[in-house]
Amino acid sequence: MAERETALLRMTAPLREPFEIPYHDIGSELGRVRVALVGGVHGNELNGVFVLARLASYLRRVAAGEIGGQRLLGRVLVVPAVNVFGMNNGNRRWPFDGTDLNRMFPGYDAGETTQRIAHAVFEATREAAYRIDVHSSNVDFEEMPQVRLYEPTEEERRAARHLGLAAVIERRPDKVFTATLGHGWRSLGGVNLIVQVGRAGMLQLPHCTTLFRGFIEFLDHIGVLEGVELAEIEHDVLAFSERQTFAIVSEWSGLLVSPLRVGDWVKGGDALGRVFDPFNGEEKHVIRAPVDGLLSGVRRQPLLFQGDLVACIQLVGTESTHPPISNPGQ
Numbered sequence: 305m306a307e308r309e310t311a312l313l314r315m316t317a318p319l320r321e322p323f324e325i326p327y328h329d330i331g332s333e334l335g336r337v338r339v340a341l342v343g344g345v346h347g348n349e350l351n352g353v354f355v356l357a358r359l360a361s362y363l364r365r366v367a368a369g370e371i372g373g374q375r376l377l378g379r380v381l382v383v384p385a386v387n388v389f390g391m392n393n394g395n396r397r398w399p400f401d402g403t404d405l406n407r408m409f410p411g412y413d414a415g416e417t418t419q420r421i422a423h424a425v426f427e428a429t430r431e432a433a434y435r436i437d438v439h440s441s442n443v444d445f446e447e448m449p450q451v452r453l454y455e456p457t458e459e460e461r462r463a464a465r466h467l468g469l470a471a472v473i474e475r476r477p478d479k480v481f482t483a484t485l486g487h488g489w490r491s492l493g494g495v496n497l498i499v500q501v502g503r504a505g506m507l508q509l510p511h512c513t514t515l516f517r518g519f520i521e522f523l524d525h526i527g528v529l530e531g532v533e534l535a536e537i538e539h540d541v542l543a544f545s546e547r548q549t550f551a552i553v554s555e556w557s558g559l560l561v562s563p564l565r566v567g568d569w570v571k572g573g574d575a576l577g578r579v580f581d582p583f584n585g586e587e588k589h590v591i592r593a594p595v596d597g598l599l600s601g602v603r604r605q606p607l608l609f610q611g612d613l614v615a616c617i618q619l620v621g622t623e624s625t626h627p628p629i630s631n632p633g634q
């Protein structure tokens with residue numbers, strides 16, 4: 305059998321039907337799992353869910369010989385959505401107990417529901433040589449499609465570039481991150497990547513298209529897909545160290561309006577956004593880029609308070625003197 309769709313875990317739930325976490329096992333006759341792709345650990349991060357579901361559909365068609373000239377040469381496991389109940393109501397967390405699933409890894413098979421879910425995901429992805437966990441930022445903030453690395457190996461740095469996303473951004477892990485899926489995977493060896501794409505609660509088709517293309521390129525590069533012909537990307541893939549992220553935090557409150565797109569290049573002094581008084585409509589302040597660089601993230605929630613993150617700029621060839629920032633959305 306060339307392909308299977310089955311469940312990682314089946315459990316009963318109070319006052320409802322039993323639930324399961326479905327996944328795709330594509331090319332199961334090809335031996336060990338080469339690549340494991342996971343999305344929707346947070347139930348409102350829909351860009352990743354959509355791209356992975358579409359990718360699974362595509363890979364099934366390749367496996368079935370329906371796409372001329374392409375062949376699947378390695379087994380791929382795809383879990384589009386881990387937090388299946390959170391997705392029902394657009395909830396980042398596991399709805400019944402408010403648990404953040406991405407703080408439960410590596411999980412525990414005799415534990416609470418979310419510990420069991422984490423365990424099932426961890427075990428299913430254990431044997432893969434390449435593992436990718438897809439996230440979005442939070443509902444207030446949009447990030448350009450990017451690979452996010454935490455104390456990576458050199459192999460991971462190289463592999464990250466093969467997704468063809470415009471930015472590969474290193475961040476310093478903090479203490480909370482020891483219970484994430486991405487961190488847990490590190491104990492298993494192999495190549496472990498986190499992809500961050502867009503804003504939670506939204507389906508952003510241009511970002512989805514970029515990421516889908518990235519996965520195809522990646523699978524081609526590692527020899528899992530054969531016969532792929534992709535147009536050249538029009539951007540460079542730039543790598544940024546953990547000291548090359550400049551976070552712009554607001555000193556103002558009001559209604560924030562920004563016309564910029566993530567992935568734009570900005571120059572020091574450019575307007576990143578304008579802050580308006582919500583009652584009299586007066587422009588109170590223009591928030592300007594303090595540095596030149598790549599706009600990797602921008603606030604989309606217009607209600608702005610002092611201290612809110614407004615934007616992230618990636619610096620090229622220079623380092624920020626600001627402290628490294630926290631990680632919205634993961």
Ligand SMILES: [Zn+2]
Pocket residue numbers: 345346349406438439440633634
């Ligand atoms: Zn997330």
